[in-house]
Amino acid sequence: MKRKGMPGRLTALLLVLYLLAAFLPPPGKAVPAQKHRLTILFTHDLHSHFDPNKIVNEHDEVVLLGGLARLAAIVEREKATNPGRVLVVDAGDFSMGTLIHTLFRTEAAELRLMGKIGYDATTIGNHELDFDSSGLASMLTAAKASGDPLPRLVAANIGVKPDKANGSILKQALDSYPVEPYTVIERAGIRIGIFGLFGRSATRDLIWDEDILVENQVATAREIVKQLREKEKVDLIVCLSHGGTQTEGHSEDEILAEEVPEIDFIVSGHTHTILKQPIIKGNTIIGSAGCFGTHLGILKLDCQPGERPTLVSYHLEEVSPELTPVPAIAEEINRYKKIVDREFLAETGYTYDQVLAESDYNLESYVSMRENAVESGLGDLIADSFRAAVMKAEGEAGDYLHLAVHPLGEIRASLTAGNLEVDDVFQVLSLGQGIDRTIGYPLITCYLTGREIKNCLETQSTLAPVSSKYSLQVSGIRFEYNPNRVPFDRVYNIRISTPDGGYEPMEPDKLYRVCASYMTAVMLNKMGSMSYGIISATPKDKSGRPITDLTQALVDADPHRPGVQELKEWAALADYLAAQPDLDGNGIADLPTKYRQPEGRYRAVPSWNPVNILREATYITWGVLAGSVLILVLCTLGVRGIARRMRSRNKTIEV
Structure with missing residues (x-):
């Protein structure tokens, strides 16, 4: 029986060898390297x-x-x-x-x-x-x-x-x-x-x-x-x-x-x-x-x-x-949030997921604000919150705060319809640390002349179109600018807030009290070099003396405690939201509808009308105009001189 099976086994073996030979590369030819499939998650x-x-x-x-x-x-x-x-x-x-x-x-x-x-x-x-x-x-x-x-x-x-x-x-x-x-x-x-x-x-x-x-x-x-x-x-x-x-x-x-x-x-x-x-x-x-x-x-x-x-x-x-x-990851995230409550938020009285207010609309998105570089409802809200926080901290003893400014580059997120929780608000103004090395940029106040305030506003007219991070969000001031005018001299018709709730024309040499973040004040020095000294402003006290150390300009969030308790940007916004009225009686503050869109605190008014080009112009525009006239005169004289020489040469040739 075994001998009868041998031819069948031999035939099968030969068939296997034949198939192997058919798929093996010829002698001297390299075997292709095996391909490996790799997945990169990023x-x-x-x-x-x-x-x-x-x-x-x-x-x-x-x-x-x-x-x-x-x-x-x-x-x-x-x-x-x-x-x-x-x-x-x-x-x-x-x-x-x-x-x-x-x-x-x-x-x-x-x-x-x-x-x-x-x-x-x-x-x-x-x-x-x-x-x-x-x-x-x-x-x-x-x-x-x-x-x-x-x-x-x-x-x-x-x-x-x-x-x-x-x-x-x-x-x-x-x-x-x-x-x-x-x-x-x-x-x-x-x-x-x-x-x-x-x-x-x-x-x-x-x-x-x-x-x-x-x-x-x-x-x-x-x-x-x-x-x-x-x-x-x-x-x-x-x-x-x-x-x-x-x-x-x-x-x-x-x-x-x-x-x-x-x-x-x-x-x-x-x-x-x-x-x-x-x-x-x-x-x-x-x-x-x-x-x-x-x-x-x-x-x-x-x-x-x-x-x-x-x-x-x-x-x-x-x-x-x-x-x-x-x-396991969700549990770890919750563990970290509890540490935030204990180590960071406890002193503020807030908790991570606490609802501060509610909104029935979405404010401008972070992306759209960066793309447009203009006034926004969110920017109005932030600037208003700064003024409110300073006035609340200082009470009636504090001097009137005329205006607040905040650059778009320091706004990191927006607010959406629904509940506005503490972390949502923190995300909007999440950058930096204070002089005391605690988290968040602190607010400062100082005095600037009207002329210096105009210089600062020129960042909106001239630098913001180049980089949206310089776009200004303001409170307590109104102005217009003509983008067709000479750079750094485009702002005009500036009106500034008064204690009675109105607005009056800004005077170039008068001192006005201004609120901004510490980082905004630091960046002002950098913008001075970027604008070749045109955008320059020196923080002063109310007597007009220069402030050389910005720590002296910090707002004290609690004057009743020893030392200076830094008033943080994000906390100013959180407190302002929580203090809004509850319109629907559900126990939660409601975001006012006035922030649904920009209020119109400033606007661009493009015009080539000479009257508008020269309206409230400074030495910058007049200097450019004088230089242009001088160049035109020199060019005219040059052309006339060339024409005279050519006529003289032609007469010589005729003779």
Whole structure:
């Protein structure tokens, strides 16, 4: 029986060998390297937005998008679907934007939660330095001391000035974490080099930069790419760039891709851009997923050693309410919110989710305000709240406060219809720290002459069209400007508030009391250099003496306590909202309807009429006019001289 089966087995064996031979490469031909499918999940500009965000959709409805517990659900899904083949990265500005960042220095909540979600790497954005270099150092130290899993931090072109006290402290923290120029991670059988870059625009946006050195990002990228290819033998290079992409132009990260074509994928942060389709420059892919964690970028690549990756798919997944939050992440977020209540809000009497007021309408969106750079209902609300807070703190003993100003660049969010909670309000004015190093910019008051106030208002007429962050939001003043006039001399018809509730023409040499944030006053000095000294104003006391130390101009929120209790921007807005009348009797204050749209506190009046061009003109316009006349006269004399010489030459030729 066994012998009868031999021919059948032999035939089967020969058939198998034949089939193998048919599919094997001929002698001398290399076997193609196996392709590996890699999934890269990416975010940027999270700005401490742990909870879902109130977003107004195209139907003017408020929807809740984002939330890191929901985002974590997508990460878990992708890792379960593609085990060992998922990379999770972020391109910086992971902090600063909600009440969570009040724990930045002590808890490092952002990095620790990112570690728990499963982020592999992130980089440093400009807002990680909002509490200066010592704040970043404290955060890195707290993160390391926690013992929690943390993402790797890569920053190739950031250095510190060791001769500065805070610089040496930061360097020690950077080395201890450690923050490195690049890192190498293996996924899906390939070696991935990841490095971080700090862009030019991010450098310009640094609030405190005394201790920081930023090297040229293109030159640095070339050097890092060479090390990754030649020394580390990586198969794929990912750049976490806090530089930016703009859908309408040739942006920083597009230039980076062109100048350093060896980069395979750039995660582009800083500009909050949403790229529904990637930008492709040569073999480099550029992706951006917006801000606040409302979307998670998902890039799928086919990779194999020795070759550039192949783009399989790219899309942004909305972090929607349909996603089930990961319980462990949701619990961690709630734990941090309780710490905020205990460590930061307790002194104010507020709690994280406390309802301050309600609104039956949406105010202008953050995006629309940045795009239009004009007066807004939200800006009117903020400026009014500053004046109200100062007058409330000082009582009848305080001097009359004529006006308040606030730049659009310091407004970080808007308010939507529904309940307005403490964190919603904090997000609107979330930036900075005070002289006392507590969270939030404090308010100051000082005196300026009418002439100096006009100089400041020229930021709206001349600088705001160039950069919306200079757009002014005002209270207690009215004015017009003609955009066709000479730059820095476009504002006229200025009327200023009076104690009886009216308005009167502003006098150039009279002193008026002004309220602004501490940072606005600091930025005024920078604007002076930007305008070649044209926009200049010297803070003064009510006697007209210059104030050389702005701490002397701080508003005391509670004069009955020893020392100065800084009156914070965000607290002024919160108190103002909570103090509004309850119109529907439900026990909650109602946002007045007057803020539904701008009140018309200033307006642009374009005109080429000579009367309007010269109306209330200053030396700037008259100087330009005189210069123009002089040039015209010289040109006329020159033309006449040339004509005389030509006539004389022609007569000579005729003779």
